Amino acid sequence: MLAERMKNFSGSATVEINNKVAELKAQGKEIIGLNVGEPDFDTPDYIKKAAIAAMMNGFNRYTQVAGIPELRNAIANKLEKENNIVYKPSEISVAAGAKQSIFNAVMALVSEGDEVIVPTPCWVSYTEIIKLACGVPVLVPADEKNGFDLDIEAIKAAVTAKTKAIIICTPNNPTGAIYKEATLRALAALAVEKNFYIIADEIYEKLSYDGEKHFSVASVSDEVKAHTITINGFSKAYAMTGWRLGYAAAASEVIAAINKIQSQTVTSVNSVTQKAGVEALEGPQSDLNDMVVEFARRRIYVLERLCNMPNITCVTPKGAFYALPDVSSCFGKSYKGEVIKNAVDFCRILLTEKLIALVPGEAFYAPGKVRISYSNSMENLEKAMDKMEEFIKELA
Numbered sequence: 001m002l003a004e005r006m007k008n009f010s011g012s013a014t015v016e017i018n019n020k021v022a023e024l025k026a027q028g029k030e031i032i033g034l035n036v037g038e039p040d041f042d043t044p045d046y047i048k049k050a051a052i053a054a055m056m057n058g059f060n061r062y063t064q065v066a067g068i069p070e071l072r073n074a075i076a077n078k079l080e081k082e083n084n085i086v087y088k089p090s091e092i093s094v095a096a097g098a099k100q101s102i103f104n105a106v107m108a109l110v111s112e113g114d115e116v117i118v119p120t121p122c123w124v125s126y127t128e129i130i131k132l133a134c135g136v137p138v139l140v141p142a143d144e145k146n147g148f149d150l151d152i153e154a155i156k157a158a159v160t161a162k163t164k165a166i167i168i169c170t171p172n173n174p175t176g177a178i179y180k181e182a183t184l185r186a187l188a189a190l191a192v193e194k195n196f197y198i199i200a201d202e203i204y205e206k207l208s209y210d211g212e213k214h215f216s217v218a219s220v221s222d223e224v225k226a227h228t229i230t231i232n233g234f235s236k237a238y239a240m241t242g243w244r245l246g247y248a249a250a251a252s253e254v255i256a257a258i259n260k261i262q263s264q265t266v267t268s269v270n271s272v273t274q275k276a277g278v279e280a281l282e283g284p285q286s287d288l289n290d291m292v293v294e295f296a297r298r299r300i301y302v303l304e305r306l307c308n309m310p311n312i313t314c315v316t317p318k319g320a321f322y323a324l325p326d327v328s329s330c331f332g333k334s335y336k337g338e339v340i341k342n343a344v345d346f347c348r349i350l351l352t353e354k355l356i357a358l359v360p361g362e363a364f365y366a367p368g369k370v371r372i373s374y375s376n377s378m379e380n381l382e383k384a385m386d387k388m389e390e391f392i393k394e395l396a
């Protein structure tokens, strides 16, 4: 018999859909996957070369639990230079992806029954990680009319004596919102006043458009920094999803707890990956810049196409590589006699009939919406938008 905690626990919908699409592709189906939450670019060569050199030089053993000092120094330098936050290398813990850093942070902070506020729409893993720690996710809708910025009044109203933390993500998956600096300052003031932590997931930090600037909440003041766990990773900025490398930066007592968890779970992150991570941060950033230019071009294209589809609306995403259009005007209509009741139906029928994979909004607590990842070639995006438009026009 399985543990009690598994009763109310879901596996990752995004990972599940990815697996399903891979299976269909293996059967020879020509699916265009706009479901993917990873860059379609390959890891830059200079990073791969650093890994090969590390391996050939015999850097193949366990490392320090928190990560090699060289990498933690490089991360500390990056956080000071780019994010205006001064963390000592001893206040940084490297993990096998930002997902594991979030898991470690939540396990370190949340006791049974503690509440953790999660603004929605949100990434699929936050609520489930909170539940694994026996905490209670408290969902608070973001301000859709304001580009899905945080709704500070609603967050204030949700704070109770049991509130231990809030998990924020900016730029956001799945909305593409970039929270305004003033909003983040207001959240920071609330966190200090009510004494809760901010777990700030900044994994999409590098992917912002229209001159939008990412702002790190921990940079507000030392007091705010003491209430924040800054999370970041290499998956999105350096197209390193398969390498599994992320980190948490926080006050030393939080990092000490995270390191204990790490020491009893993964021991240490892959040694070769860590060397590659140093090179990613310190090497030339031109591949990253090229990738952002290309994402910016695709974002405009997808947005324009969506806005021209009958009765489809979409809040303009400012960052990451997602759009979250509202397709609820299609509900109640039917395709070949089958009624579309919700976004799950919309995505399922679109996949089987038009071979286009999206993620239904339900996965992100965004019913009525679907997530489109424009991390795909322009050619595929053109085909996919044509087919999606055709599908919507064929609904009766």
Ligand code: PMP
Residues within 6 Å of the ligand: 037, 096, 097, 098, 099, 100, 123, 169, 173, 201, 203, 232, 233, 234, 235, 241, 244, 245, 246
């Ligand atoms: N946070 C968000 C919002 C994400 O979309 C992802 C992507 N998987 C992650 C964290 C985790 O990234 P990784 O574990 O690959 O570093």
Ligand code: GLU
Residues within 6 Å of the ligand: 012, 014, 015, 035, 036, 037, 038, 099, 123, 124, 125, 173
């Ligand atoms: N973050 C990505 C997504 O939202 C990758 C899959 C996952 O880890 O959930 O699709």
